[in-house]
Amino acid sequence: MPRQHIPYGSGWAMPFPAPYPALVRDGDRAWSSGMLPVDGAGALQHPGDVAAQARLIAGRIAPLLAEAGLGPDSVSRLVLYCASPDARDETEVEAAFLDALASPALIEFVPIPHFYYDGLLLSVDLHCAPAEAVLENPLPGGGRARLMREPGSLVLNLSAPVASIGPVLGGLLTLHRLSPDRLMSGWGIAPEPMLSAVPGQIAPRLPGFFSGALMPCYRRDDHAHLYLTFASDEIALDERREGGVRLHLARAHDLAVLDARFLGGAAVGITDQTRAVMNGIAAVLAEHGLGFGDVVKSTTFYAGSTSAEDLHGNMTVRNGYYDAPGPASTGVPIARMADPGSKVRIELVLRPRPAG
Structure with missing residues (x-):
């Protein structure tokens, strides 16, 4: 089965230019871009109400998967990036998603400090695989x-x-x-x-x-x-540091995971750090006979301000390395990296395409 790229539907759209798909399906696996509680015009719904945002996103899972010929029982894992400061919200948020699925999935709950739009408290990634x-x-x-x-x-x-x-x-x-x-x-x-x-x-x-x-x-x-x-x-492992970037590529079975992060430099802005990381990624992929066309999922953690401009700036740099429609993509703002001055970490999931 050829790789499928499912676009955003008429009922919801990202509140920023999003050249990437809502969902990528490759054989028996699929990955979503970060699902946000927005409407067809990209306007945030239920600002400040994490439970309502969870129910809205959960209700969109089945229709999105159906466009790729999948059912809710195909979801193996959900990653919930949540900016609610109240730990008591976790149970209610998780319950909304478990109710929307035909079978239990692994839920990874990731508390983060903030999002890039006022009132936005939740972004959700879907991972589908036999599990x-x-x-x-x-x-x-x-x-x-x-x-x-x-x-x-x-x-x-x-x-x-x-x-x-x-x-x-x-x-x-x-x-x-x-x-x-x-x-x-x-x-x-x-x-x-x-x-x-x-x-x-x-x-x-x-x-x-x-x-x-x-x-x-x-x-x-x-x-x-x-x-x-x-x-x-x-696994086959390649770990190196080049040009201020740490790169960690692990390959096993039919998947590869590449983790790349800028190692520091307080005077280097987020856009330049993103460009350095992407250049490092391009070099290591080429050495292994891989390319950006093999990437099915990209997750970027960035430590900038709380502004949407930081999100858009590093997203524009990253998108320039892909041919449209590109991989499923999620951007996650965090307070800071462990390395002083580091502002960008990118994790890519790759499924190498058959030769020819």
């Missing part, structure tokens, strides 16, 4: 672990108190026989006052986890959140 049932384990001392197996990979979402996250992670790796050498993608967030304590907890158990992949969030509680993907088999 096994989600395993959820409450953890001693608080927190939880959610785990799901997809073809060729295992996704682990861990939320636990900062003081215990290291031993908890080590126990989960042992329990589920997860090899640190097969880490495809790993990042996390933690409350600003506790951020520096997290790398020392993780490094002995997961040496491949880069401390710069940690980002601060406002303090809802004392929990750190880790978002980890492991390959089922051995």
Whole structure:
């Protein structure tokens, strides 16, 4: 089946120029762009009401998937980027999406400090793949672990108190026989006052986890959140630093994940950092016989102001590297990166196309 790019429908449109599709389907997998609570003119709906925003977005999942010939039961994972400061909202927001799906999916709840439009509290990514049932384990001392197996990979979402996250992670790796050498993608967030304590907890158990992949969030509680993907088999890994950019490419099965981040430089603006990161990405892809046409999903974390101009500026740079319609795309504003002066981190998911 050729790759499908599903455009935004008449009932909703992005509030900014969006040359990328609402959904990309490639065989048995699909990825959405960040779904926002907007109408057909791109106007924000239910400003400041995260529960209503969740219900609106959840109601659009089935129609969007139907355009790609998929049903709600195809959703394996939902990533909820939520800017509500009230931790009590999490349960209600998650419930809205579970009600909209035909079968349980792994929900990754990502608290962020703000969005780029006043009153916007939620952006949602869909991931579709054949998947096994989600395993959820409450953890001693608080927190939880959610785990799901997809073809060729295992996704682990861990939320636990900062003081215990290291031993908890080590126990989960042992329990589920997860090899640190097969880490495809790993990042996390933690409350600003506790951020520096997290790398020392993780490094002995997961040496491949880069401390710069940690980002601060406002303090809802004392929990750190880790978002980890492991390959089922051995991975081919290319890790390098070039031109002030750290690049981490992991390939396994029929997928590849490329994590690229600017390493610092307070005097370098967000647009120039984005350009440096994209140039680094282009170089490493070319060396591996890959290109931007193989990218199915792009997620950009950026630490600028709260303005839409920062979003639009780095989006314009990124879009220049793709032929339309490009990959599914999500932009996530954060307070700051772990590396001083760093403003941009981009994670790409690639599904290499058959030769010819």
